[in-house]
Amino acid sequence: MLLKLRYYGDPILRRKTVDVSPEELLSSEFQEFLRDLAETMHAEDGVGLAAPQVGSEKRVCVAADGETVHVLVNPRIRGRSIQLTCDNEGCLSLPGLQAQVARHERVIVQALDPQGHPIEIRAKGLFARVLQHEIDHLEGVLYIDRAEPNTLVWLERKGEDEVDRVPVELAEVKRVFARRYHQGKSREELSFDPPSFQQASQIPSSGGGDERRG
Numbered sequence: 001m002l003l004k005l006r007y008y009g010d011p012i013l014r015r016k017t018v019d020v021s022p023e024e025l026l027s028s029e030f031q032e033f034l035r036d037l038a039e040t041m042h043a044e045d046g047v048g049l050a051a052p053q054v055g056s057e058k059r060v061c062v063a064a065d066g067e068t069v070h071v072l073v074n075p076r077i078r079g080r081s082i083q084l085t086c087d088n089e090g091c092l093s094l095p096g097l098q099a100q101v102a103r104h105e106r107v108i109v110q111a112l113d114p115q116g117h118p119i120e121i122r123a124k125g126l127f128a129r130v131l132q133h134e135i136d137h138l139e140g141v142l143y144i145d146r147a148e149p150n151t152l153v154w155l156e157r158k159g160e161d162e163v164d165r166v167p168v169e170l171a172e173v174k175r176v177f178a179r180r181y182h183q184g185k186s187r188e189e190l191s192f193d194p195p196s197f198q199q200a201s202q203i204p205s206s207g208g209g210d211e212r213r214g
Ligand SMILES: [Zn+2]
Pocket: 090, 091, 092, 093, 133, 137, 213, 214
């Protein structure tokens, strides 16, 4: 079953998630939810998807490493390279937007697999970026919170394979999302701003890169 996506402004995207208990994990309902999460990621053409993006407060996400989809339960980053790389990022909860984000080049992630067995993933490059993006979601953090200054753009399709990158201020993005995805809701019912968090070190933009949506 495809799950309904939640969009920027929805308060659930700004809440910290809660760990999944062993009993809950093994329940047929939760196993089905995990399959739905992966199915929804594929349907939306994403490379990752976290539970809050489909309205769940559980600490789970899916992340693609090429053709392999990892289902991560209660994931946590246990190791980070000192080296950072900057590249374009997007998010299924913020359609049409992209920004440059500095991420650790390598990370070590510990989690449980869908059967509850401990796993450890050593990731680098794009997969490491996806994992950091998804695990941020589980803390209520969005990539725009970590974006390099003045790199946020709208992607506007101009033709077959031509895309315009139009710089935009975050204040304007909030206005557009309130109008486009949360019509009829008052500003008090929406939540755009991040919880407090440790900001990634700022490094100069390196430019280039494909669109990455998580
Ligand atoms: Zn995302």
